[in-house]
Amino acid sequence: xxxxxxxxxxxxxxxxxxxxxxxxxxxxxxxxxxxxxxxxxxxxxxxxxxxxxxxxxxxxxxxxxxxxxxxxxxxxxxxxxxxxxxxxxxxxxxxxxxxxxxxxxxxxxxxxxxxxxxxxxxxxxxxxxxxxxxxxxxxxxxxxx
Amino acid sequence: xxxxxxxxxxxxxxxxxxxxxxxxxxxxxxxxxxxxxxxxxxxxxxxxxxxxxxxxxxxxxxxxxxxxxxxxxxxxxxxxxxxxxxxxxxxxxxxxxxxxxxxxxxxxxxxxxxxxxxxxxxxxxxxxxxxxxxxxxxxxxxxxxxxxxxxxxxxxxxxxxxxxxxxxxxx
Numbered sequence: 001x002x003x004x005x006x007x008x009x010x011x012x013x014x015x016x017x018x019x020x021x022x023x024x025x026x027x028x029x030x031x032x033x034x035x036x037x038x039x040x041x042x043x044x045x046x047x048x049x050x051x052x053x054x055x056x057x058x059x060x061x062x063x064x065x066x067x068x069x070x071x072x073x074x075x076x077x078x079x080x081x082x083x084x085x086x087x088x089x090x091x092x093x094x095x096x097x098x099x100x101x102x103x104x105x106x107x108x109x110x111x112x113x114x115x116x117x118x119x120x121x122x123x124x125x126x127x128x129x130x131x132x133x134x135x136x137x138x139x140x141x142x143x144x145x
Numbered sequence: 146x147x148x149x150x151x152x153x154x155x156x157x158x159x160x161x162x163x164x165x166x167x168x169x170x171x172x173x174x175x176x177x178x179x180x181x182x183x184x185x186x187x188x189x190x191x192x193x194x195x196x197x198x199x200x201x202x203x204x205x206x207x208x209x210x211x212x213x214x215x216x217x218x219x220x221x222x223x224x225x226x227x228x229x230x231x232x233x234x235x236x237x238x239x240x241x242x243x244x245x246x247x248x249x250x251x252x253x254x255x256x257x258x259x260x261x262x263x264x265x266x267x268x269x270x271x272x273x274x275x276x277x278x279x280x281x282x283x284x285x286x287x288x289x290x291x292x293x294x295x296x297x298x299x300x301x302x303x304x305x306x307x308x309x310x311x312x313x314x315x316x
Contacts, residue, residue: 017300021293024181028292032186039187039215047207049200057200061193129183136182137175144171 002081009079016079023072030065031132033058034104037112041125051121055112066101089145093138100131151236164233177226181292184219187212188288195265195281205273209266241301247294254287 009016036058040051049057077084084090111124155164163169193199194208231238238244258266261280268274 013300017297021296024178024292024296025289028182028185029189030186031182032184032189035183035186036190036212039212044211044215046211047203049203054200061199132182133179136179140175140178141171144167144174 004078004080007079009075016076019072019075023069023076026065026068026072027136028065030062030069031136033062033065034108034128034132037108038125038128041112041121041128043118043122051112052114055109062104070097087142087145089138089142093135093142096131096135096138100128100135103128103131147239148236151239154232154235157232160229160233160235163229170230170233173226173230177223177230180219180223180226184216184223185288185292187216187219188284191216192281192285192288195277196285197278205277206268206270238298240303241298243294243297243301247291247298250287250290250294254284254291257283257287 004010009019036046037051037054040046040049040054046054108124108128111121116124154160163173190199191209191212194201194203194205200208231244257280261276264274264276265280
């Protein structure tokens, strides 16, 4: 049986804090890289770079950011798994995260690399930004409810 | 002294309302964090470009110019939310060493911007100066420090009044 009280992060307060900091920094990297592509999709010129060029350049960075953010997120989750899992706001966050990841690696990736109308590009960029901002909001609101 | 100053700040009606609202405070904190994630991420993008680690085929000036209005707008929202959040708990924050470190780092970010303004951030066309890498590295380190200290504010163990008394009367 898993005993959360012996979890490293529960025993060492500094480790809990460091994990949270790494979580924030890595999600910043991931969302920032994705937002750069989104700005281009919205029609903002980033020098001569096409959205396909930006999507390629940011792919590794956003993947690393996501992997680290999700890993540290589950490390924090593991300190009190039952409370986290049973909480509606956390369930909403996890569901939105799943949708955002699927969207990012399907529709978003295709539209960034393909030849689509400005309307579609803007719609996809808006949905992408909205999804990631919603995840940040639900992370904060979780801790207040 | 900082504590009484903080108390008179946080007693302002609007800041009291923020502190006591179950909805406004987390909303402001979410806005603060969402700005860090999106616009802070763009700062990271700029820094990586200045370091020559990323998008090296795009001229530095083009990238800086394209992202500037977004970063400035994001910074304005982030700072507004941050000032309201910090102000609503000013007495607690102004006596928290990690918050003071965060403020110092933020001022350093501003100083770095002024110092490298001519040579990096608003330089005329031409070869990229060596200072660009230094500016990128400094900005990256300072901002990581700002975010880290922001989170660490919550981890400050305030000496309890009892301990203070026992120190005062210890001799």
